[in-house]
Amino acid sequence: MAARDITPTRSVLLDLKRRIKLSQSGHKILKMKRDGLILEFFEIMEKARQMRAGVTSDFQLAMKKITIAKAVDGELNVLSAAYALKTYPVVNLSSKSIMGMMVPKVEAENVRRGFLNKGYGIIETSAYIEDAGAAFEKLLETLIRAAEVETTMKKLLDEIEKTKRRVNALEFKIIPEFQEAERFVKFRLEEMSREETTRLKHLKGKGESTE
Amino acid sequence: MFKRSGTGNYAYMSARVKAKTSKLLKEEDYNKMLMMSVPEISHYISEAGYSKEMNDLGTRHAGIDLLEYATYMNMSKQFRSILESANGELKTMIAAYLTKWDFENLKVVLRGKNYGLTPDMIREDLVIAGSLKEDDIERIISAPSIEDALAIFKSKTGLSVSDEAIHLYKEENVLTRIEDELSIGYYKSVLDSITGKDRATNIFRTYIKYVIDLKNIETIMKFKMENVDGSLAADFFIPGGAQLTDKIFAQANAAPTIEAAFNELQSLKVFEELKTMLSQTPNISLLILTMERFRLKMAIQVSHTYPLSVLPVVVYMIMKEDEVKKIRTIAHGINSGLDRDTIKNLLVI
Numbered sequence: 001m002a003a004r005d006i007t008p009t010r011s012v013l014l015d016l017k018r019r020i021k022l023s024q025s026g027h028k029i030l031k032m033k034r035d036g037l038i039l040e041f042f043e044i045m046e047k048a049r050q051m052r053a054g055v056t057s058d059f060q061l062a063m064k065k066i067t068i069a070k071a072v073d074g075e076l077n078v079l080s081a082a083y084a085l086k087t088y089p090v091v092n093l094s095s096k097s098i099m100g101m102m103v104p105k106v107e108a109e110n111v112r113r114g115f116l117n118k119g120y121g122i123i124e125t126s127a128y129i130e131d132a133g134a135a136f137e138k139l140l141e142t143l144i145r146a147a148e149v150e151t152t153m154k155k156l157l158d159e160i161e162k163t164k165r166r167v168n169a170l171e172f173k174i175i176p177e178f179q180e181a182e183r184f185v186k187f188r189l190e191e192m193s194r195e196e197t198t199r200l201k202h203l204k205g206k207g208e209s210t211e
Numbered sequence: 212m213f214k215r216s217g218t219g220n221y222a223y224m225s226a227r228v229k230a231k232t233s234k235l236l237k238e239e240d241y242n243k244m245l246m247m248s249v250p251e252i253s254h255y256i257s258e259a260g261y262s263k264e265m266n267d268l269g270t271r272h273a274g275i276d277l278l279e280y281a282t283y284m285n286m287s288k289q290f291r292s293i294l295e296s297a298n299g300e301l302k303t304m305i306a307a308y309l310t311k312w313d314f315e316n317l318k319v320v321l322r323g324k325n326y327g328l329t330p331d332m333i334r335e336d337l338v339i340a341g342s343l344k345e346d347d348i349e350r351i352i353s354a355p356s357i358e359d360a361l362a363i364f365k366s367k368t369g370l371s372v373s374d375e376a377i378h379l380y381k382e383e384n385v386l387t388r389i390e391d392e393l394s395i396g397y398y399k400s401v402l403d404s405i406t407g408k409d410r411a412t413n414i415f416r417t418y419i420k421y422v423i424d425l426k427n428i429e430t431i432m433k434f435k436m437e438n439v440d441g442s443l444a445a446d447f448f449i450p451g452g453a454q455l456t457d458k459i460f461a462q463a464n465a466a467p468t469i470e471a472a473f474n475e476l477q478s479l480k481v482f483e484e485l486k487t488m489l490s491q492t493p494n495i496s497l498l499i500l501t502m503e504r505f506r507l508k509m510a511i512q513v514s515h516t517y518p519l520s521v522l523p524v525v526v527y528m529i530m531k532e533d534e535v536k537k538i539r540t541i542a543h544g545i546n547s548g549l550d551r552d553t554i555k556n557l558l559v560i
Contacts, residue, residue, distance in 0.1 A: 063547075064549075067543065067544070067547035067549060068549070068553075068557065070543050070547070071539065071540040071541075071543035071544045071547070071549070071554070071557060072536070072540055072557055074279060074283075074536075074539050075275070075276070075279055075543075076279065076283070076319070076336045076338070079336060080318060080319045080322050080323075080336060081322075083322040083323055083325070083326040083328065084322045084325070084326075084385075084386055085385070086325055086326055086327075086384055087384070114439075115433070115434070115437035115439045116387065116439065116443065117383075117385060117387070118385075118387070119322075119325075119385045119386060119387060120318075120322070120386065120387060120390060121318070121386070121387055121389075121390025121391045121393070121394055122387065122391055122430060122433065122447050123390075123391050123394040123395070123426060123430055123447055123449065124314075124318075124390065124391075124394045125390075126499075127429065127432070127433055127436065127495050127496065127499055128496070128499075130433060130436075130437075131436075131495075131496070134437075
């Protein structure tokens with residue numbers, strides 16, 4: 001908004017004053033939001049770091065167990081045991097709000113099947129397969145929790161970036177432009193007021209000389 | 212199904228399995244294989260009697276899959292040739308023992324059908340090493356429902372499941388009860404098939420009874436590992452064991468930990484054997500490996516005692532299964548990057 005394009009009237013000045021006040025309070029709130037989001041982000045980042053470590057260790061453990069199960073019982077037996085269960089875990093997606101920002105909430109059902117509900121026989125199915133199955137159930141649980149934390153972290157990052165851009169725009173562009181416009185309108189109004197006074201004085205002098 | 216029909220060709224079968232046993236891989240072969248890569252292992256076993264199967268399957272499979280399918284195929288051929296050569300009560304006992312492979316195949320078919328696999332995919336995972344003919348297995352695969360498949364299996368092997376198990380399957384869509392009833396039925400049918408009263412047959416019967424005890428111990432340990440209420444384990448008890456009664460089974464299941472459950476088995480003869488073999492506090496993997504070693508040790512101990520009996524034949528089949536398992540364990544272990552000590556610990560040598 002170029003200051004020169006503004007009509008220098010008293011009502012415009014009042015409007016500009018109101019807008020500057022609004023922008024300044026918006027800027028203050030957004031700055032607080034940005035700081036809050038950053039604090040939240042550091043908390044989530046620590047959680048995500050732990051989650052990633054958890055996913056890595058659970059994955060390594062599960063892979064080791066499935067390797068041992070495949071080695072001891074054979075690929076065919078492991079595959080056959082996997083086919084025994086027809087039901088799948090159900091992942092429920094909902095959302096929760098962090099400082100007005102919606103982040104996903106991921107919950108899962110049926111990830112851990114009871115020992116007696118794995119679908120295969122208890123007597124003949126090897127303990128190695130059972131052990132590998134349990135390790136993968138744990139990995140899946142960790143992955144689901146990690147998915148929630150990682151998505152929240154990414155959304156927080158986007159939101160921080162967006163808020164930062166808004167704060168900067170208000171601080172370095174919008175508010176200075178309004179202030180510039182305000183200064184211009186004030187200057188013009190004063191100028192006009194001075195012109196008016198001069199004109200009145202001039203008219204008064206002219207009238208007196210005519211008399 | 213398993214009726215006695217004459218005494219059996221013990222002398223002929225004994226000579227045959229003696230020749231086959233001499234071709235089995237030795238401990239030094241496994242030690243050599245531990246130092247090889249998967250292709251080297253494939254080459255090594257090709258020269259040790261698996262060449263036909265490796266060549267036959269070489270166009271369809273590769274790497275670790277080829278090795279697994281070829282070893283299973285070789286084992287199937289050996290078992291079927293033994294079954295076809297035997298006659299009389301010897302054949303009855305071998306057929307009953309091999310029913311475990313029919314049961315394994317039935318499990319693959321039931322799980323595959325339940326999951327919605329195509330017949331071709333199911334066929335791929337079968338190990339035709341049991342007493343059922345390929346036509347019978349084909350009929351089971353093409354049965355329209357699981358009940359029909361079970362009915363065909365019953366008509367061929369005599370192994371059946373209760374209506375309650377089928378009802379439970381229909382209600383909850385899980386095969387657990389069906390599979391466990393078939394397992395219990397399998398051990399009963401093997402014991403029923405061993406009708407001879409001679410010393411050698413008695414040793415075979417005792418061996419099967421000890422195997423049942425070991426299976427029951429494994430079930431106890433699985434319940435302990437999963438922290439499941441021990442009172443629920445009663446349905447999974449296999450009767451007919453040597454010393455492990457339902458009372459001891461219940462007591463061990465009521466124990467709070469794996470170690471306490473193991474100590475509940477003190478009155479059993481196998482306890483002392485297992486305790487001696489266990490170098491540290493029992494955990495389930497170690498215990499299962501120890502039990503497997505004990506089972507093999509038992510089989511090897513009796514293998515030379517009565518040459519003209521069912522023992523050398525059954526011991527050969529046990530050792531052949533063990534050979535296939537060891538090759539697979541080494542190859543899978545190496546393929547997955549397990550360190551050699553871990554692989555060696557998994558081997559029952």
